[in-house]
Amino acid sequence: MSIQSNIQDIRTRLEAACQRSNRDPNQVRLVAVSKTKPASQIEEAARAGQQLFGESYVQEFTDKREQVRLPVTWHFIGHLQSNKVKYLRGNVSMIHSVDRLSLAQEIDRQWQKIGETVDILLQVNLADEESKSGATEEAAEDLARRLATLPHLRLRGLMTLPPYCDNPEDVRPYFAQLRHLSERIAALNLPDVHMTELSMGMSHDFEVAVEEGATMVRIGTAIFGEREYP
Numbered sequence: 001m002s003i004q005s006n007i008q009d010i011r012t013r014l015e016a017a018c019q020r021s022n023r024d025p026n027q028v029r030l031v032a033v034s035k036t037k038p039a040s041q042i043e044e045a046a047r048a049g050q051q052l053f054g055e056s057y058v059q060e061f062t063d064k065r066e067q068v069r070l071p072v073t074w075h076f077i078g079h080l081q082s083n084k085v086k087y088l089r090g091n092v093s094m095i096h097s098v099d100r101l102s103l104a105q106e107i108d109r110q111w112q113k114i115g116e117t118v119d120i121l122l123q124v125n126l127a128d129e130e131s132k133s134g135a136t137e138e139a140a141e142d143l144a145r146r147l148a149t150l151p152h153l154r155l156r157g158l159m160t161l162p163p164y165c166d167n168p169e170d171v172r173p174y175f176a177q178l179r180h181l182s183e184r185i186a187a188l189n190l191p192d193v194h195m196t197e198l199s200m201g202m203s204h205d206f207e208v209a210v211e212e213g214a215t216m217v218r219i220g221t222a223i224f225g226e227r228e229y230p
């Protein structure tokens with residue numbers, strides 16, 4: 001299967017999931033997760049009409065951004081160390097993986113330097129898995145209050161990476177849980193916080209995520225094939 005036909009197939013499945021759940025397909029964005037994949041494959045996807053890409057490793061992203069010659073939009077979705085934020089400054093339009101105040105403060109500081117504001121999502125670790133980053137559900141509301149005070153970032157919603165389950169139906173409760181948490185944070189009516197985005201769903205479970213309200217699905221393997229390393 002070519003990248004082009006994979007993207008077409010995912011778009012068809014996304015639209016079907018939207019129909020099942022009475023949603024407008026324009027409310028769901030496909031983030032093509034291109035980590036570990038070469039610039040040539042990103043360009044191939046871009047020529048097939050894919051405009052938005054997600055990367056997880058700062059160094060790799062920095063290299064590839066230079067190599068990709070077509071106009072694309074980048075989101076950063078991976079675990080982020082504060083000392084690397086400066087390399088993302090001005091180069092990504094959204095960071096999905098903000099899970100602690102110190103990281104948010106550094107993002108605020110870096111975007112202040114260029115006089116701009118960046119959209120961010122608060123990453124939540126719903127199952128408290130040791131191996132995954134993300135704020136706990138208990139900490140999320142308080143963290144959202146603090147993020148709302150930082151002028152050079154705008155909290156736009158939540159992101160999660162739920163436990164892997166062979167049957168995507170088993171992940172459904174986590175997606176619903178993220179939606180409920182987002183509604184609770186929205187109800188706080190924090191200044192300049194608009195909880196409109198839910199970044200959830202990957203190659204094997206994105207249809208269920210869309211049925212539960214995802215506005216961004218992050219899909220790698222189903223577009224580009226298996227990765228050589230995680």
Ligand SMILES: *Cc1c(COP(=O)(O)O)cnc(C)c1O
Binds near residue numbers: 033077078203204218
């Ligand atoms: C790698 C990655 C994905 C994509 O996973 P696939 O199973 O390949 O679709 C999505 N989100 C995050 C945060 C990732 O690191």
